[in-house]
Amino acid sequence: MTTKLILTHDVTHLGTAGEVVTVKDGYARNYLLPRRLATPWTKGAQRQIDQMTEARRRRAIVSLEQAQEARDWLNENVVTVIASAGANGRLFGGVTTADLAAAVKEAGGPALDRRKIEVVPPIKSTGRHSASVRLHPDVVAPLEVDVVAAAR
Numbered sequence: 001m002t003t004k005l006i007l008t009h010d011v012t013h014l015g016t017a018g019e020v021v022t023v024k025d026g027y028a029r030n031y032l033l034p035r036r037l038a039t040p041w042t043k044g045a046q047r048q049i050d051q052m053t054e055a056r057r058r059r060a061i062v063s064l065e066q067a068q069e070a071r072d073w074l075n076e077n078v079v080t081v082i083a084s085a086g087a088n089g090r091l092f093g094g095v096t097t098a099d100l101a102a103a104v105k106e107a108g109g110p111a112l113d114r115r116k117i118e119v120v121p122p123i124k125s126t127g128r129h130s131a132s133v134r135l136h137p138d139v140v141a142p143l144e145v146d147v148v149a150a151a152r
Contacts, residue, residue: 067136085149
Protein backbone atom coordinates (compact mmCIF):
# COMPACT_ATOMS: atom_id res chain seq x y z
CA MET A 1 0.00 0.00 0.00
CA THR A 2 1.07 3.60 -0.48
CA THR A 3 0.42 6.81 1.39
CA LYS A 4 0.20 10.33 -0.01
CA LEU A 5 2.11 12.89 2.09
CA ILE A 6 3.15 16.53 2.02
CA LEU A 7 6.83 17.02 2.86
CA THR A 8 7.37 19.67 5.54
CA HIS A 9 11.20 19.52 5.26
CA ASP A 10 13.64 18.62 2.50
CA VAL A 11 14.26 14.87 2.49
CA THR A 12 17.33 13.63 0.61
CA HIS A 13 16.45 11.37 -2.35
CA LEU A 14 12.71 12.03 -1.90
CA GLY A 15 11.85 15.69 -2.40
CA THR A 16 11.79 19.22 -1.08
CA ALA A 17 9.48 20.89 1.42
CA GLY A 18 6.04 21.51 0.01
CA GLU A 19 6.05 18.64 -2.47
CA VAL A 20 3.32 16.01 -2.47
CA VAL A 21 4.88 12.54 -2.57
CA THR A 22 3.60 8.98 -2.55
CA VAL A 23 5.56 6.58 -0.33
CA LYS A 24 5.07 3.13 1.15
CA ASP A 25 3.01 2.95 4.34
CA GLY A 26 5.88 1.71 6.52
CA TYR A 27 8.24 4.50 5.43
CA ALA A 28 5.55 7.08 6.21
CA ARG A 29 4.47 5.52 9.52
CA ASN A 30 7.94 4.66 10.87
CA TYR A 31 10.18 7.44 9.54
CA LEU A 32 8.58 10.49 7.94
CA LEU A 33 5.61 11.10 10.26
CA PRO A 34 7.33 10.51 13.66
CA ARG A 35 10.21 12.84 12.69
CA ARG A 36 7.69 15.43 11.44
CA LEU A 37 9.30 15.47 8.00
CA ALA A 38 5.86 15.10 6.41
CA THR A 39 2.15 15.43 7.13
CA PRO A 40 -0.73 13.42 5.69
CA TRP A 41 -2.14 14.83 2.46
CA THR A 42 -5.69 16.18 2.56
CA LYS A 43 -7.77 18.25 0.15
CA GLY A 44 -7.49 21.28 2.44
CA ALA A 45 -3.70 21.06 2.58
CA GLN A 46 -3.11 23.06 -0.60
CA ARG A 47 -3.06 26.28 1.46
CA GLN A 48 -0.31 24.81 3.68
CA ILE A 49 1.69 23.84 0.58
CA ASP A 50 1.40 27.41 -0.75
CA GLN A 51 2.56 28.90 2.58
CA MET A 52 5.60 26.58 2.76
CA THR A 53 6.52 27.37 -0.84
CA GLU A 54 6.35 31.11 -0.17
CA ALA A 55 8.42 30.82 3.04
CA ARG A 56 11.05 28.69 1.27
CA ARG A 57 11.21 31.20 -1.60
CA ARG A 58 11.89 34.05 0.86
CA ARG A 59 14.62 32.07 2.68
CA ALA A 60 16.37 30.67 -0.37
CA ILE A 61 19.44 32.09 -1.98
CA VAL A 62 17.87 33.67 -5.02
CA SER A 63 20.31 33.26 -7.85
CA LEU A 64 23.01 30.91 -9.00
CA GLU A 65 25.53 33.77 -8.85
CA GLN A 66 24.81 34.37 -5.16
CA ALA A 67 25.16 30.65 -4.47
CA GLN A 68 28.52 30.58 -6.27
CA GLU A 69 29.75 33.61 -4.29
CA ALA A 70 28.73 31.89 -1.05
CA ARG A 71 30.48 28.69 -2.19
CA ASP A 72 33.67 30.66 -2.92
CA TRP A 73 33.59 32.19 0.58
CA LEU A 74 33.05 28.77 2.18
CA ASN A 75 35.92 27.26 0.14
CA GLU A 76 38.34 29.99 1.24
CA ASN A 77 37.49 30.09 4.95
CA VAL A 78 37.55 27.73 7.90
CA VAL A 79 34.83 28.37 10.46
CA THR A 80 35.73 28.12 14.15
CA VAL A 81 33.16 26.85 16.64
CA ILE A 82 33.76 27.06 20.40
CA ALA A 83 32.12 24.26 22.38
CA SER A 84 32.27 22.79 25.88
CA ALA A 85 34.53 19.75 25.97
CA GLY A 86 36.03 17.35 28.48
CA ALA A 87 39.73 16.79 29.11
CA ASN A 88 39.99 14.18 26.34
CA GLY A 89 38.51 16.50 23.65
CA ARG A 90 35.07 14.89 23.62
CA LEU A 91 32.27 17.46 23.46
CA PHE A 92 29.44 17.73 25.98
CA GLY A 93 26.65 17.23 23.45
CA GLY A 94 27.61 18.07 19.89
CA VAL A 95 27.88 20.81 17.32
CA THR A 96 24.48 21.36 15.67
CA THR A 97 23.71 22.72 12.23
CA ALA A 98 22.31 25.85 13.92
CA ASP A 99 25.71 26.32 15.63
CA LEU A 100 27.43 26.03 12.25
CA ALA A 101 25.08 28.51 10.56
CA ALA A 102 25.62 31.02 13.40
CA ALA A 103 29.41 30.55 13.26
CA VAL A 104 29.49 31.21 9.50
CA LYS A 105 27.44 34.38 9.90
CA GLU A 106 29.59 35.52 12.84
CA ALA A 107 32.75 35.00 10.75
CA GLY A 108 31.39 37.36 8.10
CA GLY A 109 30.13 34.70 5.72
CA PRO A 110 26.78 34.29 3.99
CA ALA A 111 23.60 33.68 5.95
CA LEU A 112 22.89 29.95 5.73
CA ASP A 113 19.69 28.03 6.45
CA ARG A 114 20.52 25.41 9.08
CA ARG A 115 18.30 22.91 7.26
CA LYS A 116 20.58 23.07 4.22
CA ILE A 117 23.69 22.02 6.19
CA GLU A 118 24.50 18.30 6.24
CA VAL A 119 26.94 16.94 8.84
CA VAL A 120 27.86 13.26 8.49
CA PRO A 121 29.02 11.89 10.91
CA PRO A 122 27.86 14.17 13.77
CA ILE A 123 30.52 16.44 15.28
CA LYS A 124 31.19 15.15 18.81
CA SER A 125 34.88 16.00 19.34
CA THR A 126 37.32 18.89 19.02
CA GLY A 127 39.45 19.24 15.91
CA ARG A 128 38.89 19.70 12.18
CA HIS A 129 35.62 18.42 10.67
CA SER A 130 33.81 18.64 7.33
CA ALA A 131 30.22 19.34 6.40
CA SER A 132 28.40 20.24 3.20
CA VAL A 133 25.89 22.98 2.42
CA ARG A 134 23.21 22.83 -0.31
CA LEU A 135 23.20 26.48 -1.37
CA HIS A 136 21.18 26.00 -4.55
CA PRO A 137 19.85 22.95 -6.41
CA ASP A 138 22.99 23.10 -8.60
CA VAL A 139 25.52 24.24 -5.97
CA VAL A 140 26.82 22.21 -3.03
CA ALA A 141 29.68 23.72 -1.02
CA PRO A 142 32.07 22.08 1.44
CA LEU A 143 32.24 23.61 4.91
CA GLU A 144 35.41 23.17 6.95
CA VAL A 145 34.87 23.48 10.70
CA ASP A 146 37.49 23.78 13.43
CA VAL A 147 35.99 22.88 16.81
CA VAL A 148 37.83 24.39 19.78
CA ALA A 149 37.24 23.61 23.45
CA ALA A 150 35.87 26.52 25.47
CA ALA A 151 38.14 27.95 28.13
CA ARG A 152 37.05 26.91 31.59
